Amino acid sequence: MSNWPLLSLLIWIPVAGAILVLFCGNARPNAARWLSLLVTLIVLAVSALLLPNFDYTSGAMQFGEAHEWLPGIHSSYKLGADGISVALILLTTFTTVLVIAGAWEVIKDKVHQFMAAMLVLEGLMIGVFCAMDALLFYVFFEAMLIPMFIIIGIWGGPRRIYATLKFFIFTFFGAIFMLVALIYLYLKAGTFDLATLWSLHLSRPEQIWLFFAFLIAFAVKVPMVPVHTWLPDAHVEAPTGGSVILAAIMLKVGTYGFVRFSLPIVPDASQQLAWLVIALSLIAIIYIGYVALVQEDMKKLIAYSSIAHMGFVTLGLFVVFMLARGLNDPQTAQLGAQGAMVQMISHGLVSGAMFTCIGVMYDRLHTRLIKDYGGLAKVMPWFAAFMVLFAMANCGLPGTSGFVGEFMVILASFKANPWVSLAAAFTLIIGAAYTLWLIKRVIFGQIESEAVRTMPDINAREAFVLAAFAAAVLIVGVWPWPLTHLMDASVSHLVSQALATKVG
């Protein structure tokens, strides 16, 4: 079994499945649903096979595959996964199953096409997380936009055209810079092989130019302030499933890009400009926290909350440089980087769950405005219990996954600079404020409208989806060891990459 091309299977089973689903046609929506669910379950099972075959002691890329692809430009179909990749792949396969289950009756129109788009998206996202060739990464990175563009553009809300254009142009604009950077690197190294690029010698000015190119590309994706404004619009217009995938996984592609490109390829420029990323991260945490506080649309609120939470990921990644090089403390640096990685996984679970919750409400009342709700605890007690749990995870309560990563990053950044830690810890207050104020207005209080009074509680399918998210959130919160164990060697390797200077 260890000889199986597991990663290729993970990428191409969903894509092949998508073609089969398309054959179901518009007339047989149920066949499309069940087939998609089956495909995602198979993919989930295959991704679970990664774990027993994974060497936890090694930070190197595993499950390697390499095939000729574009020999003319020395680019090959090369795959590999370390602990970080495996964690993100598992997050992807897990979330996709829940998205398919969550979209079951919600999508009524062109079901087979929706499901096929989701499956293609899954394959491409997995491709991003295990591409070991820069060009291959770029292809997956860009191709991913297409199914998401379609999902928002066809099944989205009334302003979906504005939102899709904004989404597409922003990310495409960013990606162009990455392409330029990759071409420069290719000209210099003569290959797109990532491992070669990691060890490529680059002067400081070269690194700085490349750093900014990567920063623009990935900052848009994360998204970081000030290039974040596409996200709230995209979320508001996206169907629930699209929002869940967008928040849970696509945003992680941005931070994953930092992990695979910025930190290892241009470590000295990253060191020099870490302050910039840290400043932007802190702005994301505080400024965006305040913006989230006053949102009237639930999806926008959670979208802004996502930006703030992703700020912890970028903060944890770049505080590494203050610690590892500035203070010569790789141990604490590793804590920061690990915190960033855990936060990626946790945010995937929590934001996915929150968007699912909003979807559940939207399916019943067809509005996302906070003021249209109130008193749901009375009519939907089970739903309310789940929503409060995820809200608590969103404000980083210990015992939920939301706490683990934030805690690690706060602990690590205190050593780098107490003020950075102080600003980051402000999320404890502002995060609780916007999340629990939302809960107060939506879940608690008196029922004001007749429409709310007749809202039915979650059905078995919705309960299954929410319970799966809840289980994951609680397990990671109560016992994060398996997750950190999975990524520990890889994070250690990442810190050593960031530590290795390429100049002088």
Place this chain on the structure above:
Amino acid sequence: MIVISETILLAIVLAPLAGALLAGLLRNQIGRAGASTVTILGVAVSCGLSCWVLYQLVWGGAPNFNADVYTWFTVGKLSLHVGFLVDRLTAMMLVVVTFVSLMVHIYTIGYMADDPGYQRFFSYIALFTFSMLMLVMANNFLQLFFGWEAVGLVSYLLIGFWFERPTATFAALKAFLVNRVGDFGFVLGIAAVLYGFGTLDYGSVFAQAGTLDGTTIEVIGGHPWSLATVICVLLFVGAMGKSAQVPLHVWLPDSMEGPTPISALIHAATMVTAGIFMVARMSPLFEHSETALSLVLIVGATTAFFTGLIGIVQNDIKRVIAYSTLSQLGYMCAALGASAYAAGVYHLMTHAFFKALLFLGAGSVIVAMHHEQDMRRMGGLRKYMPITYITMWIGSLALAGAPGFAGFFSKDAIIEAIGESHRTGHLYAYICVLAGVFVTALYSFRLLYMTFHGKERFTVVGHGQGRTHAKTTSDEPHHAHHPGELEHPPHESPWVITVPLILLAIPSVVIGWPTVAPMLYGGWFGSSIHVAQANDVLGELAREFHGPLAMFAQGFVSPPFWIALAGFAVATYVYLFNPKIAEQCERILLPVYRALVRKYWFDELYYNLFARGGVKLGRAFWKGGDGALLDGVMVDGSAAFVARSAQIVRRLQTGYLYSYAFAMIVGLILLLGGFWYWGLH
């Protein structure tokens, strides 16, 4: 010799959790009786085992337990664990928490009998017990923080238990956010501990505490601060939130929106004392920072006096007790600040009994009055409910520090310890705590007189007046009848309510006698609490201590007794014999009275500054930053720029052949002209 095993400790923690999960998740299957049975069973198991653990530690000669249960995470060389530390301090907390919790569970059967959220309530309070036990049994800062936040969560859920009441959900949100301000400091304190010691395990941290002396941290460049002070002040900010010390006290009075049993359990006996417990637990660190201890002393003393004053002007029976709780927490805190940790923790224990008693007694009154809480509509209740009346008197005597009662031993020790202390601010603190004694007696007896004595200020309108039945539909308790009118005459509560009252009244009377000598002066806490030789005020006092009987006799000639007696006399005169005086005082001291009624304007200040200010700031950021600047100028602006330029450039593409021909000719001329010009030079 018996060794305390991990299994026993796990059972103590997990039994209430199991009860909570069963009552919460299977609430429809097991029903109301099932929910109360499983949770009470869980807490009873926990209580029994806690008593056994205490017994084994104190009399059985068992060694302290300190071991990890499982590894939470490992990053590089850093491992964080979940584990238990059970020494005498923890064991005492275990018994107090589980005993009061058990009493409250039983009491709840009666108090919440008609509430539709019965199972949910039992699930919450059992979950609370689990969280609190995790907090006190932690052997590291991570688990401490877990328990710390988990009790905050359950407190949030319970304050907002009647979630249809806007005041309740508001109070819940307020409590959570104010606590989060404290936690903000607390988590930074934990980060500072990791920074200073490289570990979060109590054992290793305390073992290295000696290295704190002389260690500095430059938080502001060029200003080295003592690391011990930074750590302790940050940790204490957490304690200020949880234990409701000024200026983070504002959430506790509002928390009275929750059902009364939780006011007794969470907001009097256990959760709010977590901050006191934590500081006592961290005594090996605090002893290294004179500055931090001074802060603790001053904050505690301020809280003790000034929040007590507010209690005098409250008319809601629960709010009087809530302000009393604030004040008593201030006493405990001031004791910690004087390095009299044992006295603070000792007062925590005695206070847990008599304050839980007072809250549950108030609840009994509230039930009898058909969910009326305003004391101006009570009076003369003693003849209707003798058991509640007597136990409330016992509780109040204990609270006011009448010699011989539980509160006497602990509070006198605190006052004397502060008098002995020479820490910065000790004189201010001493005056505050002494004046606080007068205040305590005044509001305690005012409450008793207004509730149980004097004329009845309510009317019984009799049966069958066609009104909705006033019995507790807890969702709308205040609308079922007119203020001051009762359908039935008040009557004594059922046994599930009175038995816990009696069981709590017993320790409120007697617990001081056997415990004062060992716990306060006998070094009972052993290694749990560390006091530097120079700071040991209790050690000083121990030399003058000649047994509880002597202390009792001494009590009658000590200043606090006479001050309390003055308070008692004033309360008796004003509220029993001459109520007009109170009104006259209000008029004469109008500015003071107004300041007290408005609670020194803390709420208004915070609400306007932080809540409304935060929303204003958010709106400015959203509309100005994201909306106008980023989207307006950058995104849509650049899109508009492209569109505008395209508009202009598009004009060139006219589609007429002569335009293109003209353009070609102009281009050719320019090109040739250029060549000619530059070619010449």
